[in-house]
Amino acid sequence: MPAQRTAKIVESGSPFPLGATLLPDGVNFALFSKNATEVFLLLFDTADGPPTDVIQLRERDKLIWHAHVKFVKAGQLYGYQVVGDYRPEYGLRFSDCKLLLDPYAKAVTGKFRNTDNLLLAYDAQAGLADLLKDTRENFAIVPKGIVIDNAFDWQSVGSPDFGLEELVIYEVHVKGFTAHASSGVKAPGTYLGFIEKIPHLTRLGVNAVELLPVHEHYVDDFLVGRGLTNYWGYNSIGFFAPESSYGSGAAPGAQVAEFKTLVRELHRAGIQVILDVVYNHTGEGNEMGPSISFRGIDNPSYYALTGPAEAPCRYYRNYTGCGNSLDFESPAVIRLVMDSLRYWMQEMHVDGFRFDLASVLGRGADGSFRSTAGFFDAVAQDPVLCRAALIAEPWDTETYQLGKFPLDWSEWNGKFRDTVRRFAKSDAGQLAQLGWRMTGSADLYGDSGRSAYNSVNFVTCHDGFTLHDLVSYNGKHNEANGEANRDGTDDNNSWNCGAEGETGDPGILALRRQLTKNHACTLLFACGTPMMLGGDEFGRSQRGNNNAYCQDNETSWFDWELAAANADLVEFFRKAIAFTKRYPVLQRRKFLLGKDLDADGVPDLEWYVRDWSDANARTLCYQLDTTEGGIKCDADRLFIVLNGHYESQWVALPGLESGKWYRAIDTSLPAGQDFAEAGKEVRVDPGDHYIANARSTVVLLAR
Secondary structure, three states, rough: OOOOOOOOOOOOOOOOOOEEEEOOEEEEEEEEEOOEEEEEEEEEEOOOOOOOEEEOOOOOEOEEEEEEEEEHHHHHHHEEEOOOEEEEEOOOOOOOOEEEEEOOOOEEEEOOOOHHHHOOOOOOOOOOOHHHOOOOOOOOOOEEEEEOOOOOOOOOOOOOOOOHOOEEEEEEEHHHHHOOOOHHOOOOEEEEEEEEOOHHHHHHHOOOOEEOOOEEEOHHHHHHHHHOOOOOOOOOOEEEEEOHHOOOOOOOHHHHHHHHHHHHHHHOOOOEEEEOOOOOOOOOOOOOOOOOOHHEEEHHHEEEEOOOOOOOOOOOOOOOOOOOOOOOOOHHHHHHHHHHHHHHHHOOOOEEEEOOHHHHEEEEOOOOEEEOOHHHHHHHHHHHHHHHHEEOOOOOOOEOOOHHHHHHHEOOOOHHHHHHHHHHHHEEEOHHHHHHHOOOOEEEEEEHHOOEEEEEEEEOOOOOHHHOOOOOOOOOHHHHHHOOOOOOOOOOOOOOOOOOOOOHHHHHHHHHHHHHHHHHHHHHHHEEEEEEEOOOHOOOOOOOHHHHHHHOOOOOOOOOOOHHOHHHHHHHHHHHHHHHHHOOOOOOOOOOOOOOEOOOOOEEEEEEEOOOOOOOOEEEEEEEOHHHHHHOOOOOOEEEEOOOOOEEEEEEEEOOOOOOEEEEOOOOOOOOOOOOOOOOOEEOOOOOOOEEOOOOOEEEEOO
């Protein structure tokens, strides 16, 4: 223990709220720990200097240690020492030699350095290293929490009001969006740099961004050893703190105001903000990992533990593949996550959340998943979170729970991704599955009482190939990750169109461009909530890397020169997004079901498929009534042809009592002709059929 005990004016304070709360005359500090015997608050003037004050928290109410320290101001750096038993076999891993980050810290001074991560010399034969207490102090190298003043001028800018069925989501990494020199922004790779590229998003027509993790994260030891880093950030260590490395200001905690500025400016532009959040595990890893925060504060209250009879709590349940899993049977964990979610909505003004490996959040003590788990019930009853968009990644490393989340949750639809990819490369037997996916996946969500928008449709996302690479590579090329290409999935359902990787063959390049446009149409015109991967609109490539989580470099960063080079592709995406807003039938709340009639007597959906069970059929044709909800459009009907066949198809067109068919889209045509401007669609003549070229998407209008 440090010898110094500088006098401070310390009062008992309050156990709530948890964390460091700025008050007019000081700061209230509150820390939960059920099993600690003593707790010390350490104050610092600099991130790498010694503590200036060590204050014992002598008050504990409801398992929360607390004190009000007078005259402490915003910008104060702090951390905790937590004293208790070191009995890892029973889950207790207290060490008074370790400085610990407050789980409720609103900002962090910087990244954790790995000097302290080799906790002890590991005895590979005995495997006992974690049973021995590490007595080295780490005060100088552990980042500190920062007391934050929450004051911010939102300039009366509120969140745009969109329903999920109206959203076009753009998944994007905050840093990667502008880190490349070609971005031309003043502060590349930062929250403020991102703002300079908002006009690209508004021109494109997206109205929601899904930001890859912005919680403060820990960089894994093994990546540092390879000269790599945790670029994606799926390794949270601060569930209230915006990632410090994306800030550009020098003042302590400047990243908080900068993140709020980004949210305000996105809202000003009519774009909602959804955060990709990682509450399933923390960056502390397994029993051999570093004590950074939760482990040293109260290990058994935060983590799901397991072990043999002689050491029942020594090891960590690992549903995540990251070494540990938070225990969502623990009230402390539910409170932590609920407080974090409310903070990001109320204080940071975000609009929703995408939950990484969300099935972990519903696991009970026996490891089974329940849609009625305590966490889901808490979210459903919360008056703040009931307004949020809640999106689950409905799987983890051991279970797949697609279609099984609570009524008010949407889900990433992995079946949409897989079906669309297989159909696009002409796999047999995909027609019936594609029919379900294009009409909202009622087979997955209908029985639970959910709607079409609960299906978040995607073809590509951060985890896997970009759209350019999906049509350019048959296999992954992850050698740069340092794992001999063993990492990343082999189940890509990709097709290189005849050459692996980059090529100058004009025929192959034309086919790749056509397939890219097909994917854009399928994604955006399907019933549900579409999510596109940022950069797909201009052909961003990761050179075949389908697991670029550790590539904080030009492999992952947006090359904005591609936006100019592929302006025709950007324009196609822009027109496709605008098309969905032009015809409300493409943004239905309800599932599209065949033969449903409304007042005009025309079916909402009518299929033109001879035999759904024909494994060799690769062309899906259907007609949509555009008068959704009585809204009059500039066309009475849409006729959509998805031709996944490697040969052209003669398609008979439905007869019209009045009016003619006009071609709006044909992805097989050259740029400029492939997507007609509104009002300039080309009349189909003769009007009884259309020749759909091989591997093409066609959309016709009746007027």
